[in-house]
Amino acid sequence: MAKQQAADEAAGMDLVHLLREVTVRLDLAGARFAGRNGLHPTDLRALISLLDAARAGEQSTPGRLGDRLGLNSAGTTALIDRLERLGLLRRVRDTRDRRRVLLEVDDRALALGQSFFGPLIDRTLALLATFEADEQAAIRRFLSGLGEAVTEEGA
Amino acid sequence: MAKQQAADEAAGMDLVHLLREVTVRLDLAGARFAGRNGLHPTDLRALISLLDAARAGEQSTPGRLGDRLGLNSAGTTALIDRLERLGLLRRVRDTRDRRRVLLEVDDRALALGQSFFGPLIDRTLALLATFEADEQAAIRRFLSGLGEAVTEEGA
C-alpha cells in the first residue's frame, strides 16, 4: 500500500487526484448554486450550453441542446418547458424550416449566468495572473489535451 | 461584441472557457459510463468518494458520504441500498459506536472504478509526461488554487 502510494507520487498521480477533486468541487458548487436559484443541475448546464452557443454565434434548438446534455427528446422538451416557465428562455419558430424551434435566451438568463460564473471567473483570472506567460501556456496545453483525452475515451 | 471578445482573449478568458468545457466533457463521460454500467451519475460519484476515502485510509459512513455528495439522509440511504444491492458495498455496524454504520467497498467496486478511470488516467499521465517539471508544477499550483477558489466561493 505504501509502496503503491509512493509509485503513484512518482508518476504524477497526485495531479490526477487533484484534478478529479477540482471537478468534484465544481460539480458540487454548481448543484448548490442551482438549488439556491430554484433550478436543477441540468437546468444550469443547459444555461451554460445556451450561453456558450450564443457567444459563439450559433443558433440553439431543442435537438442540439438535448444532444449536448445527453437527454432524449422528451426530457429536453420538459427542460425547455421549465426554463421557459422561469422566463429564462423563449421558443421561436424558425420561419425557414418551420419544423424547427429556435431557443432565445432572455437577458435574465445572462444575468443569472453572470451571477454564478462572474465571481468564479474573477477568482480564476486573478489566479491566472500569478502565472508567467509560459506557465499559462502549459496550463492551456494541458487542459486542451485533457479535453481531447476525455472525448476520445468516451467514444 | 467583438470588442468584448477581444478583451476576453487578452485577459485569459479563453482558458476559463477551456476549463469549463473540460469539466462539462468529464461530466458527460461520467454519465455515459454510469449508464452503460447500470448505475446513475450519483452512484458513480459515490463510488469515487468511497474509493478516495479508502485510499486515504478513512472510514466511510452514510453520514459522511451524504455530506460529500450533497444528499440528505433519505437519499443517502437509498443510494447505499442501490450500491449494496449491486454488490459494490457492504454495511457493517461499528462495534464502538453502535449507532454508526461503516461502509465497506467490495473489490468489484474497485475493479469498476479501475475500468472507468484506468484508461483516462493512463491518457492523463501520458499527457503529463510531455511536460517539463516546472510546467507540471505550474499545472499543479493552478489546479489546487482553483480548488480553493471554488470552495471559498460556494460558502
Next chain:
DNA sequence: GGCAAGTATCTCGCTGAGCGAGGTAATAAT
C-alpha cells in the same frame, strides 16, 4: 443510576426529472 439532549441511520410518502413509445407537422426524396 437515570433522564434529557444529541447523534447516526432508517422509513414513509411524495414530487418531479428523465425515459420509452408513439404522435404530429413540416421538409426532402423518388
Next chain:
DNA sequence: ATTATTACCTCGCTCAGCGAGATACTTGCC
C-alpha cells in the same frame, strides 16, 4: 403523389432525492 426523414411534442411510467418523522444508540448532567 406517395413515402421517408427530420424536428419537436405528448403520454404514461419509473425511480432518485426530499421533508418529516421514527428508531436506536451514546453522552452529558443532576
